[in-house]
Amino acid sequence: MNTAVREIRVSSQPGSSYFLRVDWKGRSLASGFRVLLTDGQDAWRGEVGEATMSGEAAELEMTMEKYIQDLERALTGAGEPDSYSFSLSPEAASGGVTLTYEKMQKEISFRLGSVLLEAELRPAEALRQLLLHSLQRGNGLQNQNQKLQEENQRLRGEQQRICAELQRYAGGKEALEAELYSRFVLVLNEKKAKIRHLQDGLSKLQEARNSDGQKSKSSERSTRSAEEEEDEYGGSTDEEEAPSSPTSTLPSRSSRPDSPLDDSLRDITDVAPSRKRRFRHLGQDPAGKRPVAEARQRERTGPPAGSSKLQTPQRSADAAAAEDLFEDF
Structure with missing residues (x-):
């Protein structure tokens, strides 16, 4: 069983605050859900079936997936709070109320659906269940937060250790680069000297060949x-x-x-x-x-x-x- 609790504002009663609890089975609201609404003194309970949601989706000419997505955002508070509005209308015959939820889009609102809520005979028990669920949810969130903090602390220590090793590696890398550069400079200077020596020898050999050629040419000319x-x-x-x-x-x-x-x-x-x-x-x-x-x-x-x-x-x-x-x- 999945449960979500959120605070809603009723447009027909400005300044009032209500708490809405939604329970459903499965991974989404497609199979139906139950609603509990309370203002801290009174409580109302209702239920919405799968057939009702299918009819409302067909009336709005929306696909079932799209309709379920908008409905979850409105009832569980997953969406932006200003994008959805709620209204209550009393039912004189049954003594209950009708909760209507609408979606507001560019100054235009259209009704997503409504649910008939009946008055709870023992509102204190419903309020206690709501408080218990809120406490359990708070404790669960607190435990999760503590685990996340511990994980964060562990990751921070790991980060510090990695940073220290990176600095050590960077220092060793710089020292190694300096040593390799000095060796490379020595080898490069030796190669340059050898190249200069070979170039000098080559130039002398070319000069000797040119002089021999000139001498041979001069001797041929004289001959x-x-x-x-x-x-x-x-x-x-x-x-x-x-x-x-x-x-x-x-x-x-x-x-x-x-x-x-x-x-x-x-x-x-x-x-x-x-x-x-x-x-x-x-x-x-x-x-x-x-x-x-x-x-x-x-x-x-x-x-x-x-x-x-x-x-x-x-x-x-x-x-x-x-x-x-x-x-x-």
Whole structure:
């Protein structure tokens, strides 16, 4: 059995105070409840059934769950006190009263329900039961409050202990962080020094490689320049050697304007003795002039390879040509 007691104010009797006790079975008022109302002198008792609540919910066009929720708030005092109002109307025929409870919402009130209360024949007994229930409820609340205080004290001590441990842990954490930071600084400085040393070594190695590369490039350049100079020197000598042989022979021939060979070729009507003299003169004249020209050319450019071999066949070829010409004539 669940019981709730609350003080209510009756709008029809301002300044008066009533005590309302509600008893019900189960977890909610859906199965019905009993009501006891007293002003300290008289008492009235009534009962509301499940069918009555269903009819009132249907009349208000509310769901049963919503209606039960509003009814519990109004009768047990779980809701705001200004949201609900009560009124009493006497019943002359039975000598009882009708308790009506309403819900106020935005200056509009609508009736949640009403219950017919009959006068209690022994109001003192009803008042004593109400006082006993109030005392029991007070004792229960006091015991519960004491338990809650003890639990609160225990939790406060636990909180203090946890705070002390947290402070100790915080101090140890700070000390550990300081120690680790000092070690980290030492390790970091060593790593930095090692990195600087490696960077210095790397820079020196790069400088050495760059210097070696420059030296190799300079040596390659010098080698290439020397080879180019040798190529240029060899090319100049080839160019000088190529025209040297014809220049050495052609001027010797051009320097002989009155050559007997040329005259023999033009004067084909001459007699044989004169041609013999010319041929002898032709064999002597080039042999006397060519060594002088070749000696001068050799002094300037050096002895060309194969010059003596070329000149000897040339003289023999000239003598053979002259002999063939002489035999023809």
